[in-house]
Amino acid sequence: MRSVKLLYFAWLRERVGVAEEDLVLPANIATVADLLTWLPQRSPVHAAAFANTATVRCAVNQDFATPATPISAGDEIAFFPPVTGG
């Protein structure tokens, strides 16, 4: 059983309705891309939040990730829109 912590920021947080959630990953989820395919199936709010993944960025363990980035038990995985600081 692999547990991970998901974090959401900016409009992704607003659309999902929570800032974070703890999840147990299905066995077939190995990468960020797998997660992006699976998450929208979890609920209507997840489906709405992840409807357009072109505008979703990801960090794994506080470092920017790509769709190919592997995920493992205990990871902190954050989803957010493209950054707009400065």
Next chain:
Amino acid sequence: MANIRVQTADFSIGAEYAALAAGRTDIGGLASFVGTVRNNAKGRPITAMTLEHYPGMTEAAMARIAAEASRRWELLGITLIHRVGTLLPGDNIVLVLAASAHRQAALDATSFLIDWLKTKAPFWKKERFLDGTDSWVEARADDEQAADRWS
């Protein structure tokens, strides 16, 4: 070497200059950039701006950006301060200071630091308009292009 802070409080550019240069006589050039809240978004008046960030990753990302600047230029000091929370038009958002023995390194590093801060540190801006509606600021392609010119 880098002084990196994420805070809700305002900053004083004069105090930060003094802190960076205190006790130093080897600095020949100190360059700065201050980003402030503009009172409109594409001509539409805004009444406030709220900045959200990713605690932990933000500081790590800012440290990586400062380390990259130090790798590219011979710097004697860097200060990066980014505010979060709700700010008003005219308020300070971000301060970049870079010190070097000579001006060009300080000026170029300052430009690099703000370009990368805008595109590689996890901050998000939300604007509030006169009618009370809110809107998340969208990332700009020209910010990406500005960051890419350093790669």
